Amino acid sequence: SEVKKIAVLGGDGIGPEVVGEALKVLKKTEELFGYQFETEHGLFGGIAIDEKGTPLPQETLEICQKADAVLLGAVGGPKWDNNSKELRPETGLLGIRKALGLFSNIRPATVFDCLKEASTLKPEVLEGTDLIVVRELTGGIYFGEKFRREGAGGEEAVDTCVYNVQEVERIVRQAFDIAMTRGKRLASVDKANVLETSRLWREVVNRIAVEYPEVELEHVLVDNCAMQLLRRPSSFDVIVTENMFGDILSDEAAMLTGSIGMLSSASLGEGSFGLYEPVHGSAPDIAGQGISNPIATILSVALMFRLTFGYHEAAASIEKAVKDVLDAGHRTGDIAVDKSKAIGTTAMGDLIVAAM
Amino acid sequence: SEVKKIAVLGGDGIGPEVVGEALKVLKKTEELFGYQFETEHGLFGGIAIDEKGTPLPQETLEICQKADAVLLGAVGGPKWDNNSKELRPETGLLGIRKALGLFSNIRPATVFDCLKEASTLKPEVLEGTDLIVVRELTGGIYFGEKFRREGAGGEEAVDTCVYNVQEVERIVRQAFDIAMTRGKRLASVDKANVLETSRLWREVVNRIAVEYPEVELEHVLVDNCAMQLLRRPSSFDVIVTENMFGDILSDEAAMLTGSIGMLSSASLGEGSFGLYEPVHGSAPDIAGQGISNPIATILSVALMFRLTFGYHEAAASIEKAVKDVLDAGHRTGDIAVDKSKAIGTTAMGDLIVAAM
Ligand SMILES: CC(C)[C@H](C(=O)O)[C@@H](O)C(=O)O
Ligand SMILES: CC(C)[C@H](C(=O)O)[C@@H](O)C(=O)O
Numbered sequence: 001s002e003v004k005k006i007a008v009l010g011g012d013g014i015g016p017e018v019v020g021e022a023l024k025v026l027k028k029t030e031e032l033f034g035y036q037f038e039t040e041h042g043l044f045g046g047i048a049i050d051e052k053g054t055p056l057p058q059e060t061l062e063i064c065q066k067a068d069a070v071l072l073g074a075v076g077g078p079k080w081d082n083n084s085k086e087l088r089p090e091t092g093l094l095g096i097r098k099a100l101g102l103f104s105n106i107r108p109a110t111v112f113d114c115l116k117e118a119s120t121l122k123p124e125v126l127e128g129t130d131l132i133v134v135r136e137l138t139g140g141i142y143f144g145e146k147f148r149r150e151g152a153g154g155e156e157a158v159d160t161c162v163y164n165v166q167e168v169e170r171i172v173r174q175a176f177d178i179a180m181t182r183g184k185r186l187a188s189v190d191k192a193n194v195l196e197t198s199r200l201w202r203e204v205v206n207r208i209a210v211e212y213p214e215v216e217l218e219h220v221l222v223d224n225c226a227m228q229l230l231r232r233p234s235s236f237d238v239i240v241t242e243n244m245f246g247d248i249l250s251d252e253a254a255m256l257t258g259s260i261g262m263l264s265s266a267s268l269g270e271g272s273f274g275l276y277e278p279v280h281g282s283a284p285d286i287a288g289q290g291i292s293n294p295i296a297t298i299l300s301v302a303l304m305f306r307l308t309f310g311y312h313e314a315a316a317s318i319e320k321a322v323k324d325v326l327d328a329g330h331r332t333g334d335i336a337v338d339k340s341k342a343i344g345t346t347a348m349g350d351l352i353v354a355a356m
Numbered sequence: 357s358e359v360k361k362i363a364v365l366g367g368d369g370i371g372p373e374v375v376g377e378a379l380k381v382l383k384k385t386e387e388l389f390g391y392q393f394e395t396e397h398g399l400f401g402g403i404a405i406d407e408k409g410t411p412l413p414q415e416t417l418e419i420c421q422k423a424d425a426v427l428l429g430a431v432g433g434p435k436w437d438n439n440s441k442e443l444r445p446e447t448g449l450l451g452i453r454k455a456l457g458l459f460s461n462i463r464p465a466t467v468f469d470c471l472k473e474a475s476t477l478k479p480e481v482l483e484g485t486d487l488i489v490v491r492e493l494t495g496g497i498y499f500g501e502k503f504r505r506e507g508a509g510g511e512e513a514v515d516t517c518v519y520n521v522q523e524v525e526r527i528v529r530q531a532f533d534i535a536m537t538r539g540k541r542l543a544s545v546d547k548a549n550v551l552e553t554s555r556l557w558r559e560v561v562n563r564i565a566v567e568y569p570e571v572e573l574e575h576v577l578v579d580n581c582a583m584q585l586l587r588r589p590s591s592f593d594v595i596v597t598e599n600m601f602g603d604i605l606s607d608e609a610a611m612l613t614g615s616i617g618m619l620s621s622a623s624l625g626e627g628s629f630g631l632y633e634p635v636h637g638s639a640p641d642i643a644g645q646g647i648s649n650p651i652a653t654i655l656s657v658a659l660m661f662r663l664t665f666g667y668h669e670a671a672a673s674i675e676k677a678v679k680d681v682l683d684a685g686h687r688t689g690d691i692a693v694d695k696s697k698a699i700g701t702t703a704m705g706d707l708i709v710a711a712m
Contacts, residue, residue: 094550120586121586125476155521158517158552158553161497161514195502223603223604224607226604244600251579
C-alpha cells in the first residue's frame with residue numbers, strides 16, 4: 001500500500017510519552033497489516049516556545065501541511081501560563097486549527113464497561129451512554145475580533161462572536177452525516193432565545209434537516225443541554241454545537257463517562273485530512289514519571305485509521321487489543337482502583353502491542 | 357413593623373400556581389411574626405404578550421420599581437416560542453433584569469438529604485455538596501450589540517460580548533462578600549486562555565482578591581469547571597462567573613443536586629432590592645393540573661426574607677417547615693419515588709403552612 005505521512009507533535013508534559021506508545025502501536029500495524037507510515041516530528045506548544053520562540057513554528061506547520069494526518073500529544077503547562085498571548089501554547093493550538101482548516105472537532109464520549117465505576121454518575125444512569133459531540137472549531141467567539149477600549153465604566157474588553165451561513169452549513173452537514181452512520185438522532189445545541197448567531201445556527205440546521213428526513217432532530221438550549229447530559233446521557237446520539245458551547249459540553253460529556261483518560265478526538269476539515277489527539281491535557285504534574293496513561297493517544301491512532309485512512313480492520317484490532325488488556329485487569333494509575341498494582345506508561349503500551 | 361411591598365409576577369405555565377402557594381406562606385408569616393406585606397400583581401411573560409402585546413408592560417415595571425422585592429413564578433411556553441424577539445417571554449426576563457439593575461444572580465445548589473436519591477450522581481460524590489453560583493446578569497454577550505450582515509461566506513450573524521471594569525468589580529466583590537459568610541472559598545470561572553473579556557475579568561478578580569486575604573481563590577477555566585462540578589462538586593463553595601458561563605454552569609450545578617424542583621434563586625442589584633424566583637421553568641406540560649411542586653417558590657420567599665428584608669427568623673421557620681413536611685414523607689409527583697402517593701400543589705402548600 002502507499003506510504004502515509006503522519007506529522008507527530010508530542011508537545012508538552014506527558015504528550016511525548018503517550019505519543020511514544022502510540023507510535024509503537026503504529027509500527028506494529030505496519031508489521032501486521034503491511035501499511036507503510038512515514039512519521040515526521042515537529043515542535044509544538046510550550047517546547048516550541050522555548051526552542052523557537054513561537055508555539056507554532058513555520059516548519060511545524062509545513063510538516064503538518066505535507067502530511068496526511070497529524071498525531072498530537074498535548075500542550076501547555078504552568079511554565080508558559082503567564083506568558084503574553086503570542087507566547088502561549090494554546091495560541092499554537094488555535095493557530096494550527098485555523099491554519100489547517102480544521103473546522104470540526106469530533107469527540108466520542110464512550111463508557112468503557114470496565115471503567116464504569118470510575119464515573120461519578122450512577123451506573124444505571126450511564127448505561128448505554130455512547131454519544132459524539134461535534135464541535136465547530138474555527139469560528140465563533142474564539143476567532144472574532146477582540147480588543148480593549150475605554151468606556152464610561154472604565155476600561156472595557158470586547159470579544160466578538162461571528163458565524164456565517166457557510167461555516168454553520170459545513171459543520172451541521174457533517175453532524176447529520178455522522179448521525180446517519182449511528183443512531184440517526186441529532187441534538188443541535190444553541191442559545192437561540194438570546195443570541196443572534198444561535199438564531200442563524202438554528203435556521204441553517206432546520207434548512208439542512210430537510211435533506212436528512214431519517215434523522216430525528218431536536219434543538220436544545222445550551223443551559224438545558226448541560227442539565228440533560230447529566231439527567232439522561234444515554235438519550236443522546238450526536239450533539240452538534242458551536243465552538244464555545246462545544247468546548248464546555250464536550251468536557252462535561254467526557255467527564256461523565258468516567259473514562260476521560262481513555263477518550264480520543266479528531267479535528268477534521270474538508271477531505272480526509274485530520275488531527276488526532278487525546279481529550280486529556282498535558283498533565284505537567286505527572287510528566288516524566290512514566291506513569292501516564294497512553295490509551296487515549298493509542299485510540300487516537302485507531303480513530304485516525306478509521307476517519308483519515310479507512311483502515312478499519314487495523315482500527316478494530318487496536319481497539320480490541322485495548323479492550324483485552326483492560327479486561328485482563330491491567331491499569332495505569334489514573335484508572336486503577338488499587339493504585340499499588342498500577343503499571344507504567346511503557347508497560348501499558350507494550351501490553352497493547354502484544355495483544356494486537 | 358413597616359409595610360413591605362412585594363410585586364408578584366405569576367407569569368406562565370405553572371408560575372401562577374406555585375406563586376399562589378408561596379403567597380399563602382407569606383400570609384402565614386404576617387400572622388406568626390407580625391409582618392405586613394402589600395402585594396401587587398403584574399402581568400409578565402407570555403400572558404402579558406397575550407393581554408398587553410409586550411412581555412414586560414410599563415405598568416408591570418412600575419409595580420416592580422415601587423416594590424421592595426419581586427416574587428416571580430416562571431415565564432415561557434410553546435405558544436410564544438416562534439414569536440419575533442420582541443414578543444417572546446424571555447425578552448421580558450432580560451428586560452426586567454436590565455431595567456431593575458439586577459446585575460447578580462445567586463443560585464444556591466443545595467442537596468436536600470431526603471432527595472439525594474433523585475440525583476444521577478453517586479451519593480458519596482454528592483455528600484457535602486453545598487455551593488452557590490454567583491452569575492453576572494446584565495452584561496456580556498447577552499446584552500452586547502447583535503446584528504446580521506452580508507459577508508464573504510453568505511449572511512452572517514454577530515453577537516458582541518462586552519465587560520467593563522466596573523461591571524466585573526461589583527459582581528466579584530459581591531461574590532467575595534458571600535464567600536466570607538460561608539466557606540471562604542471562591543472559584544472564579546473564565547476562559548482567559550481565549551477571551552479578552554475573561555482576561556479583564558481575571559485581572560479584576562486578582563486585584564479585588566487583595567481586599568479579601570482570608571478567601572482562598574482559584575481561577576478555573578469554564579471547560580474545566582464543567583468537569584470539576586461533576587468530579588468534585590462538594591469541593592466548591594462560591595463560584596463567580598460571567599453571564600453566559602453562569603447560565604450553563606448554574607444549570608449544571610442545579611441538576612447535579614437532584615433537587616432542581618426545590619431550588620430558589622435571587623437576582624440582586626445595589627441595595628437590598630431583589631427579584632426572587634424558582635430555578636425551574638414554567639413547565640407548560642403540567643400547568644393547570646394542580647400537580648406542580650411549589651417548594652422552590654416557597655423557598656424563594658425565605659430567600660427574599662433573608663436577603664432583602666433581613667427576616668431571618670421567619671426565613672428559618674419556612675425552611676424548617678419545608679424540611680419537616682419532606683421528612684414526614686410528603687412529595688409532589690416530580691420528587692415522589694412512588695408516584696401513586698404524590699400529593700398536589702395546594703396540598704403541599706397547605707402542609708407547609710400548617711408546619712410553620
Ligand atoms: C486550550 C484551549 C484553547 C482549548 C479550547 O478551548 O479549544 C481546549 O480547551 C480544547 O478544548 O481543545
Ligand atoms: C430564558 C433565558 C433567557 C434565561 C437566561 O439565559 O438567562 C434563563 O435560561 C435563565 O437562566 O434565567
